[in-house]
Amino acid sequence: ARILFVDPSTRAVGLTLNQHLLRLNVPPINVKVGEIYDKSRVLRVDKKAGLFLEIPSPTPSPGFVSIHDVSDKDVKNVEKKFREGSLTRVRVLGVRHLEGVALGTLKDSAFEGSVFTHADVKPGMVVRAKVVTVEPFGAIVQFSSGVKALCPLPHMSELDNIVKPPKKFKAGAELLFRVLGCKSKRITVTYKKSLVKSKLEVLASYADAKIGLVTHGWITKIEKHGCFVRFYNGVQGFVSRSELGLEPGIEAESVYHVGQVVKCRIVSVVPTSRKLYVSFTMSSNRVIQADTAKVGTIVSGVVERLTPATVVVSVNGFSKGSILNEQLADHHGQAAQLKNLLKPGHEFNQLLVLDTEGQNLVLSAKHSLINTANDIPSEISQMQAGAVVHVYSSSFCFSYIIINEQVS
Structure with a gap:
């Protein structure tokens, strides 16, 4: 055995017989948090603690399901519901590396929905969430798995200049959102109907920005020479004044407003420098594409x-x-x-x-x-002899003759 701890006050000594701790090896766990494993075998049933499983990952890994995670309802006789040797479906909640065991759940609610952990959240995905709290800066919402996200105040309504959360945002209300971004476990969502119901392709990275792509974005800033548009996951583009689709003499502020959802067409992109130029006009007749730019x-x-x-x-x-x-x-x-x-x-x-x-x-x-x-x-x-054509000077070359004078 290997000593784990010594408690001087009680003179208790903690020991372990786990082979990976005795040999100081990495525990034999080959599961991923959030993954579902269908044919996990029940090795032992403890009516007070829970179930001990063998999870069929690339190499069988030990797992444990607490008595509180075997069902959404209270189970009084767990030994009658689960038999040793039977197969069950488990979703991995986490891993306890010291004990060398994966923690799982058998609750039906854990298998519902597309989001279970932060890793499951993708920019642009549509999810249903419950409002937890409403603050002046926005609303905290929670997915069915417990993962939380922020719906910023400007994204709580399609209207511009919103100063307080709409009445439909009440604690406990279930609404449909679209994920705006997810970085470092910080998830933001939008409730703007034009974004949630959009059927256009989602733009979530500069690498995905292809010339001619039509997608939805929202205006973040308006200036005299154009405006800035934000897309999913922090991608930002610029629309020059000539691409705003305005008549001569019309100011951009009189037609567009910050927060407005707009349909955009990608006209130019430099992924390495994270520069993106878009247009509000869907016609590209005046733009010459790469294969015709001769x-x-x-x-x-x-x-x-x-x-x-x-x-x-x-x-x-x-x-x-x-x-x-x-x-x-x-x-x-x-x-x-x-x-x-x-x-x-x-x-x-x-x-x-x-x-x-x-x-x-x-x-x-x-x-x-x-x-x-x-x-x-x-x-x-x-070029033909005698023809009159338009030309331009590219360079000048002055020619001269060097005369060598020989002195006798």
């Missing part, structure tokens, strides 16, 4: 970052494109002024593709080139 075509782009010599933009279908400083405007003075005003998030509605360098597009914002894009030759075959 030399001479017109594309749109969003400023990603500025370098001393170029402006790097995100272009639909391409990871990035670049605009040289001299290609920002038709005149050098205007180009310099525009460069000073540019910030990440600014959108160019029209850019001309001058060249391609791998996955990078060489672009121009010059109106003189954009307006005559169809007249600029893109292939040698388009």
Whole structure:
């Protein structure tokens, strides 16, 4: 035996005969918390303590079910309901590593619903929960398994500028929610009907953001140059003013409000830098996709970052494109002024593709080139003797002759 503890006051000594403790090995438990194991065998029945089981994980693992977890109802004669050698269904609640045993439950309520532990919660899933408490900042709700979540005040109603919880949020009320996010066991849900009943695909990561994807989000901030939209699990996107679908002269604040649920279309994404650009207009006719963004075509782009010599933009279908400083405007003075005003998030509605360098597009914002894009030759075959065509200067080369004078 191995000594577990010594109590000096009572002179009691605790011993163990568990083989993994005697040999100081890892206990032979190969179960996952929350998993259901259908054919667990009852090894022993203790009418005062509960059931000892053998759980059929990859290697059989010892399990124990307390007398309080064998049924949702009180069981007076547990030895009559469960026989040694019989098979039963168990859900693992946890693991006691010192004893080397898994703790489980046989309650029918433990097998109902899609959420049992925090690990079962996924962004975008629709769940039914009971209101536990209502606070000024929101409501604490509880799933049938006991897992709790927060429904923030702005997500307790479809209305904007909500100042207090709606009357239907009362302790004990069962409502239908959709999970907004789950990070570090902190779960948030929404009661907004347009989100709960949405049939569109859920966007819960930047990696899942595909160009052309249409999904629902909600507005978190409105500015003069556009607005910010939040999606599930903390994903955030930006909508430039030109993509708001507004008529000229109409302010965004007069049409949209913070907290409003909107249908969005993904127009550009850079997953590595967690940058996402979306549109409120569902038509993408003016946007050229990756496979058609050839030399001479017109594309749109969003400023990603500025370098001393170029402006790097995100272009639909391409990871990035670049605009040289001299290609920002038709005149050098205007180009310099525009460069000073540019910030990440600014959108160019029209850019001309001058060249391609791998996955990078060489672009121009010059109106003189954009307006005559169809007249600029893109292939040698388009050049004919005597033809008048539109061109632009790419570089200057000064040639000169070196004369060596021989002195005799």
